[in-house]
Amino acid sequence: MNNKTVNDEAPDNVNGQSPDSPSAGGSRASEQSTDKTTQNTSPLIGQMTDVEKEQSELVAPSRRDFLKVAAGAVLAQQALTSCGQQDTMKLPHITDEQRRFKRKEPSVVSLLKCPTYADLTKLDLVTAARESQIPDVKNQSVLLKINMVDYRSDRPLTTDNAVIEAAVKLMTELGASKIVVGDASALNRDTEYLLEATGIGACCKKLNVPFVDLNIDDLDKVPNIGGLTREKHFLLPRTVTKSDIVVSMPKLKTHRWALVTAALKNLFGAIPGRAYGWPKNFLHVNGIDSSVVDIALAIKPGFAIVDAIVAMEGHGPLDGHPIQTGFLIMGADLAAVDAIGCRTMKIDPLNVAYMRIAEEVLGNTTMQKIKLNGVSIESVATEFKLPRTYKRETSGKIASVFEERSSASGAT
């Protein structure tokens, strides 16, 4: 998959914005959008940016930037408070150049009922994967990018070992020449501890597949072809850039800043801490939603297997609670996979900002463009409790709730 490494012909920055400009994820719109009814143009007017919600603190590159931001924030906050006005979703302006990345053909997603992890062995995953448009894995190297965000003894934070085992067997049966399991934990630098505590280390050993700590892997520079954030390029682990196929294997959760975390958001965990830190704070500063899509375009994942046998609801990705959901989602279009994931949580994908960007830039999120195999969404759907940062309105819409104070310790 050498085409994922540095490509001098790729545009450094599609929108032409200076990489030094502050909070590019939000300010791009102000420079380019002409439709002010649907686009919030300032990072501080309308819905607060991710990082503001997340930390209520700001590092400003200069006094001038700081002054602009501070003044805007005060005015916006006062206006919202005094008028009781509802936030509207802030989305970046998307160019035709960016839209060309969007998948043209319809997508196929498999929704497989699987009440318990023990039931995984009863599923015909090979057939389901083929029906879900899995790329040809034969003689290819495969990275199973799991979710090992952290460990809590009482909370299902990580991709379950049974799902990892099923995925390794699936890729073996499909003829993969090399299978590697990997992740870059978001907060806890002690990967060997996490492997031990979660049992993922023992699972990999049993299956005779290596685990690669993507946080400290060698690095390759990959252009940010999406250009939704200010980054000119991403430094990605060599295991990611050199694998022929990257399979995103998240745990389905509600997420306190992104609302939902599944196959696309899981790719945050491929970003190496050695270059960006623990947590990878630059992704939040750039805007979580734009970052999710930019990273997906940089990594070009080939497939997704979502662990929703036991999922997490509430204040995820760390402080939520387990919910027995009993299914697995598979597909090659990660936007479509996540759109199905949202609906199984009774969350309209239109309420998830990065899903709306993904619909324009990545893949299909509307049911008209997704063929669903397996069981119906209604047969497995459960209304997930939302993070404290969101609320369901009587209209069914989900709105973010601005918090004056919030903790950034779980910035994942």
Added chain:
Amino acid sequence: MTQTKNSKINADVVTHIKRIGKNGEWPYIEGREMALEPSIWAALACREDTELRQKFVQVLLSKQNADGGWSASQHIENSDWTTGIALLGLRLLGDVSNNDVGKSFQKAVHFLMDSRADYYKGLVKALYLLWKGPEYRYPRGWPWTQGTFDWVEPTAYTLLAIRGTAFDKEQKRAAALADAEQFLLDSYCYPGGWDCADRTPRELKASEAKTGPHVPYPYPSNTALALLALQSQKNNPVITKGLDYLTNPAPDRQSVLGLSWTAITLHAFDRPADAPLEKLHNFQREDGTFSQETITNALAAIALTLPSQGNPLKSPLASFETRT
């Protein structure tokens, strides 16, 4: 635990560390590309080898950016979080009689103190306070990458590197360092220890820890780094809580990295470190290593030589301007 046993175990792991390095540089994992962060800890573990130490310092000098900082990778154009830890390496292993070392140190201090968010005044400060409320304080520590927020680990490296040198005396710098210390003190987890930075206000920490939504979950390595950076605040209750967290770890929270950091930190605060060192032995592999990661092996080696070689991270750290 005998000192002889420690020395034998340490000799094995140091031999491994020396074998996988090259010309004063080390990779995160054997056979991979060389990197700054593992080189610093590996060089510190091998600090009795003068030649190796000098080679490492030359590497540091050669990799310093024009702005005085360092970068985590050759692919990174901007100076970043590695500046704090590189400066710490220079302080602990550099030879002050070398003019190049002195100049390098000065440039790095300049970068660290000038790149952080400045202290805002006048209208800007008023607007910020209006927006955030009177309790608001802008970032006071150091970030992982430029333009992002302050976090425990990079802040701790910088404090360890600069505190106690001639460079912490100037009024503005002294104030900035004091604020960084306060940031660490404020960002502890209830009921003790540190994660990456718990920004829950102090008055809410206890209630949120009990009722949610945020459940504090400190890490031994972050706790150790924060404590080491706060050695001047030994009587602060937050320090005591942090030390208690390290002294009484949950059974499922033990690892080579955690135990090594714990031993180094307890030793720095004159608390018994025998228990974590004993447990550390159980993790040694047949080939003498403790881990496949260079940093983890290096910290284990530093921990195991606490009785014989002392604690390089115990205050007062090597006072840069007075070393001979």
